[in-house]
Amino acid sequence: MSATPVPPQLSAEHAIRVVKRLSASELRKFKRQFARWQEQDRQQMDEEAVLLAGIEENSRLPAMQQQRYERLRQKCERRTLTERELAEYRSLLQQLEARDVKRLEALAALARRRGTTLRGVMTDLRLQNADDAD
Numbered sequence: 001m002s003a004t005p006v007p008p009q010l011s012a013e014h015a016i017r018v019v020k021r022l023s024a025s026e027l028r029k030f031k032r033q034f035a036r037w038q039e040q041d042r043q044q045m046d047e048e049a050v051l052l053a054g055i056e057e058n059s060r061l062p063a064m065q066q067q068r069y070e071r072l073r074q075k076c077e078r079r080t081l082t083e084r085e086l087a088e089y090r091s092l093l094q095q096l097e098a099r100d101v102k103r104l105e106a107l108a109a110l111a112r113r114r115g116t117t118l119r120g121v122m123t124d125l126r127l128q129n130a131d132d133a134d
Contacts, residue, residue: 044113051110055125058103061095068092 022030060066072089075081081089104118111121 048110048113051106051113052125054106055103055110055127058099058106061092061099065092065095069096 019027019030061069069089069092072081072085072092075085076089107118107121107127111118114121114124116124
C-alpha cells in the first residue's frame with residue numbers, strides 16, 4: 001500500500017477511507033492490532049474504575065460510624081468527652097487515618113496512570129485539599 005498523507009486534524013472518516021484501502025492481509029493485521037488496543041484500553045478503564053471506587057470508599061467511614069465520629073469530634077472540641085467516648089473517638093480517628101492512607105495510595109496510583117501529579121488528580125476529581133497535596 002502506498003503511503004497516505006495524514007491530515008493535521010485526522011477524522012474518523014479519513015481513517016475509514018485509509019482502512020478501506022488496505023489489502024486483505026493488512027486488514028486482518030489491522031483488526032488484530034485494533035482488537036488488542038481495545039482490550040488494553042478496556043483493561044486500563046477497568047483499573048481506573050477500581051482506583052476511583054477505592055478513592056470514594058476510603059473518603060469517609062460508613063455512614064453511621066461517620067455520624068458518630070462527627071458527634072464525638074464536636075464533643076472533643078468542646079472538651080466534654082467521657083473516657084469511654086474518648087477511646088471510641090480515638091478508634092474512629094485511627095480508622096479514618098487508615099482509610100486516608102488507602103485513599104492517598106489510590107490517588108497516587110491514579111496520578112501515575114494519568115501521567116500527572118497528585119494535585120492534578122485531586123483537582124480533576126474536585127477533591128478538597130488539592131492545595132495541600134504534592
